[in-house]
Amino acid sequence: MARGMGETYTNAGILKKAGRGIVLDIAGAEFFLIREDLNALMNNQAADLVNYDGDAEGIAWLSPLVSPRKADMTGVIAHRIYSVPYRGFSQVVSGDRQYTQVREYHSCRNTR
Numbered sequence: 001m002a003r004g005m006g007e008t009y010t011n012a013g014i015l016k017k018a019g020r021g022i023v024l025d026i027a028g029a030e031f032f033l034i035r036e037d038l039n040a041l042m043n044n045q046a047a048d049l050v051n052y053d054g055d056a057e058g059i060a061w062l063s064p065l066v067s068p069r070k071a072d073m074t075g076v077i078a079h080r081i082y083s084v085p086y087r088g089f090s091q092v093v094s095g096d097r098q099y100t101q102v103r104e105y106h107s108c109r110n111t112r
Contacts, residue, residue: 012104015073015084017092024049024075024082024102031057031077038093041073049075062086081105 013026037047049058058077088100
């Protein structure tokens with residue numbers, strides 16, 4: 001019996017601009033990247049994802065962290081991995097787009 005590894009993504013919510021920062025609205029819960037952390041994120045540093053009270057709920061980074069080509073904005077919240085394609089992320093940050101889709105990553109093991 002052969003086993004294969006795979007990965008899937010499901011729609012989890014939206015990423016949109018909020019004031020001078022970014023909000024990830026995932027299943028009715030909001031997580032924020034504040035302006036100062038957004039600047040750090042754009043300079044290849046990890047950034048905190050915080051709740052409405054400012055408490056850290058997770059971490060975000062542009063993956064890969066050190067590369068001339070950024071592929072995704074990745075966030076980990078409560079042991080779940082969320083991803084936003086970099087193109088959509090940068091369009092929201094620049095104001096060219098109102099929102100973009102946040103996807104949740106799932107690894108799956110297939111048996112044959």
